[in-house]
Amino acid sequence: MKTIDVCLTPELIHLYSLKDKTVVIVDILRATSCMVTAFAHGADRIVPFASQEECRLMKTRGYITSGERDGKKVDGFDKGNSPFEYMGTEVTGKKIAFTTTNGTRAIEKSKLAKEVIIGSFLNLSSVIKYLLFSHNNVLVVCAGWKGKVNLEDTLFAGALVEKLKNHIEPDCDAPMAAQHLYNLAKGDMVDYLKNSSHVKRLNRLNIQKDIEFCLTPDRYTVVPRLVNNELIC
Amino acid sequence: MKTIDVCLTPELIHLYSLKDKTVVIVDILRATSCMVTAFAHGADRIVPFASQEECRLMKTRGYITSGERDGKKVDGFDKGNSPFEYMGTEVTGKKIAFTTTNGTRAIEKSKLAKEVIIGSFLNLSSVIKYLLFSHNNVLVVCAGWKGKVNLEDTLFAGALVEKLKNHIEPDCDAPMAAQHLYNLAKGDMVDYLKNSSHVKRLNRLNIQKDIEFCLTPDRYTVVPRLVNNELIC
Numbered sequence: 193m194k195t196i197d198v199c200l201t202p203e204l205i206h207l208y209s210l211k212d213k214t215v216v217i218v219d220i221l222r223a224t225s226c227m228v229t230a231f232a233h234g235a236d237r238i239v240p241f242a243s244q245e246e247c248r249l250m251k252t253r254g255y256i257t258s259g260e261r262d263g264k265k266v267d268g269f270d271k272g273n274s275p276f277e278y279m280g281t282e283v284t285g286k287k288i289a290f291t292t293t294n295g296t297r298a299i300e301k302s303k304l305a306k307e308v309i310i311g312s313f314l315n316l317s318s319v320i321k322y323l324l325f326s327h328n329n330v331l332v333v334c335a336g337w338k339g340k341v342n343l344e345d346t347l348f349a350g351a352l353v354e355k356l357k358n359h360i361e362p363d364c365d366a367p368m369a370a371q372h373l374y375n376l377a378k379g380d381m382v383d384y385l386k387n388s389s390h391v392k393r394l395n396r397l398n399i400q401k402d403i404e405f406c407l408t409p410d411r412y413t414v415v416p417r418l419v420n421n422e423l424i425c
Numbered sequence: 426m427k428t429i430d431v432c433l434t435p436e437l438i439h440l441y442s443l444k445d446k447t448v449v450i451v452d453i454l455r456a457t458s459c460m461v462t463a464f465a466h467g468a469d470r471i472v473p474f475a476s477q478e479e480c481r482l483m484k485t486r487g488y489i490t491s492g493e494r495d496g497k498k499v500d501g502f503d504k505g506n507s508p509f510e511y512m513g514t515e516v517t518g519k520k521i522a523f524t525t526t527n528g529t530r531a532i533e534k535s536k537l538a539k540e541v542i543i544g545s546f547l548n549l550s551s552v553i554k555y556l557l558f559s560h561n562n563v564l565v566v567c568a569g570w571k572g573k574v575n576l577e578d579t580l581f582a583g584a585l586v587e588k589l590k591n592h593i594e595p596d597c598d599a600p601m602a603a604q605h606l607y608n609l610a611k612g613d614m615v616d617y618l619k620n621s622s623h624v625k626r627l628n629r630l631n632i633q634k635d636i637e638f639c640l641t642p643d644r645y646t647v648v649p650r651l652v653n654n655e656l657i658c
Contacts, residue, residue, distance in 0.1 A: 200574060203436065203437055203440065204436055204437070204572065204573070207436065207571070207572045207573055338440070339437065339440045340440055340597060340599065341433060341437075341598055341599045342598045343598040343601060346598075364573060364622045365573070365576040365579075365622050365623070366574045368621065369574065369579060369606055372609055373602055373606065376609065388598050389598050390598065
């Protein structure tokens with residue numbers, strides 16, 4: 193049976209073998225939710241950057257510059273980190289350069305994997321189908337918050353473990369912990385997360401609507417993949 | 426209100442400020458359970474070593490040499506990593522040199538903390554009393570398994586968060602995750618952990634009796650503390 197493991201933060205990625213894995217990058221609030229939304233609205237490609245400066249330079253090459261630091265839009269960038277900014281004709285056919293506090297770092301650190309895909313609740317069932325048809329073992333890489341574990345990414349990892357349990361076996365304790373937390377939370381994830389540190393942090397930014405959107409399963413069917421350091425769909 | 430945070434593995438310790446904290450080291454299966462048992466039976470002191478070689482040298486200075494690698498007693502050492510080896514007159518008044526795969530590394534990495542104490546289910550209520558009377562914020566450092574998160578140490582961290590919740594506030598998402606997992610498991614921790622990776626690993630070593638012992642709360646009242654790189658009580 194194939195296996196699924198969960199790396200709860202990119203700070204732990206050196207403990208995992210990547211080269212034989214399909215890595216699922218998850219940054220629910222809000223990088224991977226934005227990326228999935230953008231592709232669902234016809235974005236051509238998204239190039240992730242770890243640094244703001246490199247990302248900013250892409251403007252001169254016709255890219256939309258996007259991203260946040262500490263949850264807030266970077267000064268001078270075209271777009272921030274709300275999925276509602278990545279809808280409609282504004283992104284259709286466009287190339288996007290993207291940098292975030294945690295999500296793009298998780299992608300950067302996962303580059304040596306056999307394949308890298310982008311997961312969020314918004315494309316949950318499509319990610320599950322993708323993993324079922326793949327021959328590789330799975331590693332979910334949670335973006336976390338500045339290196340620390342966060343609840344919302346852990347819940348998404350747990351959702352994958354739970355929904356794949358008859359086909360893909362948990363490899364260690366972290367996937368089991370994530371699965372149990374997801375089963376606790378799944379009845380009302382918005383309520384479950386209301387005391388989490390990142391949700392409290394985002395509530396100060398007044399984006400309750402974003403949080404509810406990002407926790408809604410299966411709005412979209414796209415599964416973005418990293419190919420030659422670019423996300424395509 | 427004071428705060429409590431949880432470092433789920435020593436690999437993440439660089440993310441936490443230590444100098445103003447009381448750190449609780451936890452390696453339920455089985456290093457900190459052994460240490461607490463030894464002090465409850467009158468051990469004079471325990472000197473933790475990260476390396477086997479340094480630990481072995483202490484034999485010439487009259488120390489009992491103790492510890493494991495990968496769950497098994499180190500060749501030539503006096504004792505392994507079962508709490509039943511640390512009972513009775515064999516340890517009373519004795520100095521012990523101790524090295525383990527994970528637990529002694531967690532101690533080594535926590536040395537810069539304001540104070541370091543040793544926690545296990547065996548001395549749970551005494552650790553709680555100690556933390557209530559201390560003026561410091563609390564950081565629970567889980568030993569994990571070779572850098573990865575494990576369930577049994579996370580459950581102990583969660584027990585502290587749960588039992589201190591009216592007095593000490595969770596600082597981030599990791600303590601909340603640990604608390605929720607403990608509340609799921611507390612009715613029958615032996616049963617809850619039977620599918621965890623470390624318990625499966627230990628079952629292959631045929632030490633079910635150790636596991637049940639290590640998960641029993643409040644057998645002892647000692648709270649070992651690290652003073653000048655030695656654990657005393």
